[in-house]
Amino acid sequence: MSFPFILSRKPHIPLIVSPHRTSTSLAAQRVKMPVTKTQVLTPYWSNGVQKLKVAPSPPPKPAYGLTPPALDDSLHVVRCMRQLRSKDKPIEKYIYLTQLKATEPALFYKLCLDNMSEITPLIYTPTVGDACLQFSHIYRRPEGLYISINDKGRIGKVLRNWPKIDEARISVVTDGSRILGLGDLGVNGMPIAIGKLSLYVAGAGIRPESTVPICLDLGTNNKEFLQDPLYLGLRHERVSAEVAQEFMDEFMYEMSQVFPKLLVQFEDFSTDKAFAYLSAFRDKYPVFNDDIQGTGAVVLSGFLNAAKLSSAASGRPLSDHKILFLGAGSAGVGVAMQLTSFFKMQGLSEEEARRRIYLVDSQGLIFNARGPLAEHKRVFSRDDYQGPPMTNLVDILNYVKPTALLGLSTIKGAFNQQVIETMSALNPRPIIFPLSNPVRLSECEFHEAVEWSNGRVIFASGSPFPEQTYAGRTLYPGQGNNMYIFPGLGLGAIISRASSVTDRMVEAASLGLANSLTKDERSADLVYPRIERIREISAEIARSVVRAAQKDGVDRSLDLRAMSDEALLHFIGERMWKP
Numbered sequence: 001m002s003f004p005f006i007l008s009r010k011p012h013i014p015l016i017v018s019p020h021r022t023s024t025s026l027a028a029q030r031v032k033m034p035v036t037k038t039q040v041l042t043p044y045w046s047n048g049v050q051k052l053k054v055a056p057s058p059p060p061k062p063a064y065g066l067t068p069p070a071l072d073d074s075l076h077v078v079r080c081m082r083q084l085r086s087k088d089k090p091i092e093k094y095i096y097l098t099q100l101k102a103t104e105p106a107l108f109y110k111l112c113l114d115n116m117s118e119i120t121p122l123i124y125t126p127t128v129g130d131a132c133l134q135f136s137h138i139y140r141r142p143e144g145l146y147i148s149i150n151d152k153g154r155i156g157k158v159l160r161n162w163p164k165i166d167e168a169r170i171s172v173v174t175d176g177s178r179i180l181g182l183g184d185l186g187v188n189g190m191p192i193a194i195g196k197l198s199l200y201v202a203g204a205g206i207r208p209e210s211t212v213p214i215c216l217d218l219g220t221n222n223k224e225f226l227q228d229p230l231y232l233g234l235r236h237e238r239v240s241a242e243v244a245q246e247f248m249d250e251f252m253y254e255m256s257q258v259f260p261k262l263l264v265q266f267e268d269f270s271t272d273k274a275f276a277y278l279s280a281f282r283d284k285y286p287v288f289n290d291d292i293q294g295t296g297a298v299v300l301s302g303f304l305n306a307a308k309l310s311s312a313a314s315g316r317p318l319s320d321h322k323i324l325f326l327g328a329g330s331a332g333v334g335v336a337m338q339l340t341s342f343f344k345m346q347g348l349s350e351e352e353a354r355r356r357i358y359l360v361d362s363q364g365l366i367f368n369a370r371g372p373l374a375e376h377k378r379v380f381s382r383d384d385y386q387g388p389p390m391t392n393l394v395d396i397l398n399y400v401k402p403t404a405l406l407g408l409s410t411i412k413g414a415f416n417q418q419v420i421e422t423m424s425a426l427n428p429r430p431i432i433f434p435l436s437n438p439v440r441l442s443e444c445e446f447h448e449a450v451e452w453s454n455g456r457v458i459f460a461s462g463s464p465f466p467e468q469t470y471a472g473r474t475l476y477p478g479q480g481n482n483m484y485i486f487p488g489l490g491l492g493a494i495i496s497r498a499s500s501v502t503d504r505m506v507e508a509a510s511l512g513l514a515n516s517l518t519k520d521e522r523s524a525d526l527v528y529p530r531i532e533r534i535r536e537i538s539a540e541i542a543r544s545v546v547r548a549a550q551k552d553g554v555d556r557s558l559d560l561r562a563m564s565d566e567a568l569l570h571f572i573g574e575r576m577w578k579p
């Protein structure tokens with residue numbers, strides 16, 4: 001018996017089927033279904049045919065007398081928020097919320113939805129970075145699936161131990177080799193998979209039981225962890241790239257066999273593996289890489305809105321923008337690839353679009369005459385600079401004269417006062433996005449960018465910063481984080497039952513996000529919508545993604561094709577799980 005992800009179209013009128021009786025309802029007559037115990041059946045549509053599914057039973061309520069007489073759901077929400085706020089350290093709040101999620105998931109997600117801007121930084125970046133660093137010390141109970149190199153040859157068997165195989169729809173998979181900007185954390189990477197999936201539930205209404213966090217343990221090169229007696233992973237260095245690739249081939253094949261309806265999100269693989277696995281698997285399975293594609297989509301979206309504000313001040317045509325990246329890893333190059341589509345939208349050719357982009361890595365400006373380059377950097381390597389290596393960022397800014405400076409370098413403070421003043425001298429409204437995570441690795445802080453640009457900066461960062469007041473005006477930082485994209489992208493891919501995640505679907509997610517700003521948000525110069533609207537935004541993104549999947553012919557929920565845009569949006573909203 002399968003439990004489709006999709007909720008009933010009319011969840012308020014479930015059919016209750018009594019033990020040992022055959023239902024005589026209309027819907028039930030269409031599908032013969034042996035009913036052996038009390039079950040809640042809900043009708044749903046598949047390829048134009050109405051079917052029934054058994055709804056997973058809610059957790060049992062404690063029997064009368066086992067809870068205090070005045071325990072009341074709405075007051076308990078208030079009590080939990082007070083308990084949460086009474087804790088001083090973010091990591092203590094993280095541990096409290098983790099326990100709450102394990103014991104009362106609906107309550108946990110209600111708190112998340114009602115307090116998105118307060119709770120997101122606790123279950124996600126920046127606190128999740130500390131949770132990963134300390135995972136082997138704060139570990140309490142099992143959550144998620146661990147597959148290690150020792151399981152090679154029997155990965156399918158391990159996957160089948162997952163208790164909710166039929167419900168599984170979305171998995172976030174990491175091998176812990178590059179967690180945020182914190183480096184190789186081995187099996188301590190599990191909280192990043194868990195945190196991203198909590199945002200799928202909170203932000204896109206994916207059912208909690210449909211999420212599968214997976215951490216692959218292929219060893220770690222983190223010397224501190226290898227010497228820590230409490231470290232929870234295998235105590236050896238990472239296996240070679242060849243062995244890891246063979247392991248991944250088996251893993252992905254077995255995933256497709258055990259979980260035929262699962263979408264896979266690759267997360268925080270080190271850059272070489274991130275590109276290798278994406279190209280190896282993207283045409284075979286429904287999979288995307290969040291750091292390459294999700295980040296590309298979220299930054300394109302923020303950049304589209306930022307470029308309009310910047311061009312309004314400078315009078316410069318949109319096609320004239322120039323973007324400089326500090327950092328040329330999976331995220332930097334992923335964003336650069338996605339931003340070429342911005343210039344193509346302005347009428348530039350692929351070649352012209354690429355020429356608007358400059359990459360800087362740890363050795364300075366990337367140009368052909370510098371010497372051999374990793375494959376992912378080559379496409380953006382400059383052939384129009386022949387001089388000596390250029391390593392000083394201010395020199396590079398004065399040479400390139402960019403309109404936008406994006407940081408994906410993990411180098412805290414790289415956007416110092418001189419850098420921001422140079423950008424501000426070059427542009428009436430400089431676009432400065434320090435996107436590295438967690439917050440302590442951010443290339444600059446919001447208050448610095450505001451102060452050093454005299455309040456003119458158009459700003460978005462990977463982790464959240466508080467708003468600032470400048471010259472009597474409140475200025476809001478954008479959060480340029482893929483958390484705005486992956487919930488809606490995943491929801492759209494799941495609802496359309498996409499057989500693969502195409503470039504058009506990723507771009508549709510990006511444009512869906514860019515277009516979701518309200519009038520009020522635009523007039524406050526925001527480049528991303530307020531996080532409190534995440535469900536509404538995810539629904540709009542999902543609709544765009546479904547349409548893109550249909551255009552590319554990778555959708556398998558064919559009945560959605562005939563729906564009007566309005567009906568599709570309504571359909572998506574109704575399918576979101578509500579705590």
Ligand SMILES: NC(=O)C1=CN([C@@H]2O[C@H](COP(=O)(O)OP(=O)(O)OC[C@H]3O[C@@H](n4cnc5c(N)ncnc54)[C@H](O)[C@@H]3O)[C@@H](O)[C@H]2O)C=CC1
Binds near residue numbers: 295360364410483
């Ligand atoms: N805001 C968001 O949504 C996202 C943010 N990120 C963040 O981006 C950062 C980078 O991630 P990846 O690209 O995967 O890592 P990576 O380690 O592959 O890339 C880092 C890049 O920075 C360069 N770099 C290092 N030191 C430098 C220096 N001193 N000057 C100039 N460049 C330097 C490296 O050469 C490399 O090209 C991480 O902090 C990660 O958390 C990643 C994905 C999404």
Ligand SMILES: CC(=O)C(=O)O
Binds near residue numbers: 290291436483
């Ligand atoms: C946000 C994210 O995916 C990262 O920093 O890796």
Ligand SMILES: [Mg+2]
Binds near residue numbers: 268291
């Ligand atoms: Mg990531």
